[in-house]
Amino acid sequence: MELTWFGHSNFRLKAGDATILIDPFFVGNPSSPTTYKEIEECDLILVTHDHADHIGQTLELAVKHDAEVVAIFDIIQSLLPMGLPEHLGVGMNIGGTVERCGISIKMVQALHSSVNGVPVGFILTLPDGTCIYNSGDTGLFGDMELFAKFHDIDIAMLPIGGRFTMDAQEAAYACSLLKCDTLIPMHWGTWPILDKNTKAMREQLALYAPDTRMKEVPIGEPVTL
Secondary structure (H helix, E strand, C coil), X not given: XXXXXXXXXXXXXXXXXXXEEECCCCCCCCCCCCCHHHCCCCCEEECCCCCHHHHCCHHHHHHHHCCEEEEEHHHHHHHHHHCCCHHXXXXXXXXXXXXXXXXXXXXXXXXXXXXXXXXXXXXEECCCCCEEEECCCCCCCCCHHHHHHHCCCCEEEEECCCCCCCCHHHHHHHHXXXXXXXXXXXXXXXXXXXXXXXXXXXXXXXXXXXXXXXXXXXXXXXXXX
């Protein structure tokens, strides 16, 4: 499994034969070392909510690569009149599960806002059983503990930047609820208004979830997990 972070909450996940983009925010992303036009392959796009710094270039990439878009029903409906081919829209809602590219994709709640629909997170179960939780933008909520009841979460991608999402302390406590093996921090350092580094995250993790290790992914460098 290969993961590339393009800064903010923009990830590319390669698992088996599938290439998945999550919240593909390139235009206007000061952290991204590449442009969306340089993305050479994409089978699937997951969108957590439709703020501009998350939905990003979903439409352009979906059309270019004939990639399905998985998002809450309302976001798919908003993309159709903008040019998303109907066969590429995979609308769903919280609690639902779809399977694409051999990967089980469960949509779960998030505490944030969205222009259309509501914000969500995704729990992905890969063919080899690896479980990845991407929370999207969210504040801390106690029901994260339920995710650990139904899923053995190997990797959690959580925002740590504060102001618009959880900060380091809350993200560390979230790890204790999720019982995740590895934390990949996101939504930090993009702009001065967000936390500039992961120092506080490492400190808080030692206090609240010492069994979870933090994996800081360098921007633009593919990392094997």
